[in-house]
Amino acid sequence: MTESDNPIFQIADRAAALRATGVDVITLAAGEPDLPTATHIVDAAVDAARDPRNHRYGPAGGLPALRSRIADDGHPDHITADNVQVTVGTKHALHLALNALTSPRDDVLVLRPSWPGHLGAVDSVGATAVQVDVDQDGLASTTALEAARTPRTRAVVIANPSNPSGVLHERGLLADLAAWCVDHDIWLISDEVYGGLTFDTHRFSASNVVTDPSRLIVVDGVSKVHAMTGWRVGWLIGPTHVVANARRQVSATITHVSTIPQHAALAALSTPTAVHATTIEGYRTARDLLVGRLNTIPGVECPTPAGGMFAFPDIRELLDDRHPSSASLASRLLEDAHVAVVPSEVFNAEGRLRISFAVAHERLSHAAERLVRALTEGPT
Known part of the structure; x- marks a missing residue:
């Protein structure tokens, strides 16, 4: 199309x-709030822009303070700044993850219906997207994933909550999906950019519910929750070898995410409860x-x-x-x-x-x- x-x-x-x-x-x-970014976040960016230290190159992985804050933001203790790569929004995080985990011969399972960006991310790395229909409640199931699995399947992408439906895969189901992935040596990529906008349950990440995080990647960002779609700051959380691969990709292409928006993102993540x-x-x-x-x-x-x-x-x-x-x-x-x-x-x-x-x-x-x-x- x-x-x-x-x-x-x-x-x-x-x-x-x-x-x-x-x-x-x-x-x-x-797919964005019509509200302006909060004043304290904008002020943090202005202050950062006036600081000459932010007029220089920064680290490829992202600002250490931001990476630490991301790791602490509702994730279990085993996740540290070493497990975080700052990206130019969540699309970039998806691309980096898939580029690190797949080859052009591989399949990636993507739910249907789902955000077109998931198909686009798979296409951007030359892998093949295999669409898997959700059930009547809008949820993925291990039965449907198993029916779509082939020897070429390397990853599953799930948005939680879903775009477009707003359906939430609850903790038990998400744990089952993650366990299925581990059993078949498949990566679960959990897109949680809407994860801060849940209405009937407390926010949780896939990182909180999996028993074996060895095949889990979480991507997220400040775009939706903090009305910062134009600021372009996201991140990838995963095992250190995947993060290292993503960091090499960033260093070889964009050098690093712009420093001043990272300071704005740090202010956003420090917003009072x-x-x-x-x-x-x-x-x-x-x-x-x-x-x-x-x-x-x-x-x-x-x-x-x-x-x-x-x-x-x-x-x-x-x-x-x-x-x-x-x-x-x-x-x-x-x-x-x-x-x-x-x-x-x-x-x-x-x-x-x-x-x-x-x-x-x-x-x-x-x-x-x-x-x-x-x-x-x-x-x-």
Whole structure:
């Protein structure tokens, strides 16, 4: 699929065109908060920029203070700064990990539906992505993984919580998946960039639940939880030999992640717990508002996401000859209701829409009203 025929790009282009004519388009399509980065984080970056020590080259692995803070951020004691590589966002972390662990002859299991970046990361290292369907609850299973496994399988990529569905693999299931990986000498790559946005359980990492971490890689970043998508700071956590490989890749290509955003990330990870709790409560309120409104629409079934920033309603009963796909329905919603959402074809799934609730509550409420009106009235 090219950018020209990818529904998400088509909708983004059309939304921009409508705005240019003065139409009030509400975008619930972006995978990022619409909030600004917190002032104390910005101030930390400004202070770092004024310090001449940060005008020089830095270590390829990342700032020692940041690596130590990452290691201490809810991970078990055996994880230290030596297990951490700072990266240019989570995409970069995925690429480094897969490049260290796979070759062009290898297979990587990727869940369906899932974020297109997972397929892109596999493709970027020349490996082959094998898509594995989740069950009716949106969860992976060892049965499905086993059915897809071949002698070439080297890794499994799981986002927890999921993008697009917000489904959370709980501790017991995640431990079972990790144990299956160890049994078959397969790496589990746990994408936890939405891990700080869980609403009905305390945050946890795969690093907390596996009994054998020898085949575990965790990737994460400050983008989502701290509204820092543009700052481009992520990280990879894993065994030291994988981290060493990733560090060599960084040194040979980008030298190191820009130092000043790393200081901002350190400030973000040092944010008081009470501030984070307030953020979570705001997201929970927004989630409940959106899911509640969507479930008033006849023919729409919207599960309550356990984490992340998206609702993923099933809209198959609304499809018909005029609008036979979620892509065509999403296009109508943009044209008629002036709300931009993402069709599930983007995630290799059918009959759903991904709708962000990471927007200001007043705008979200207006958007929800528009969606309810448009989807209740039916196609025009």
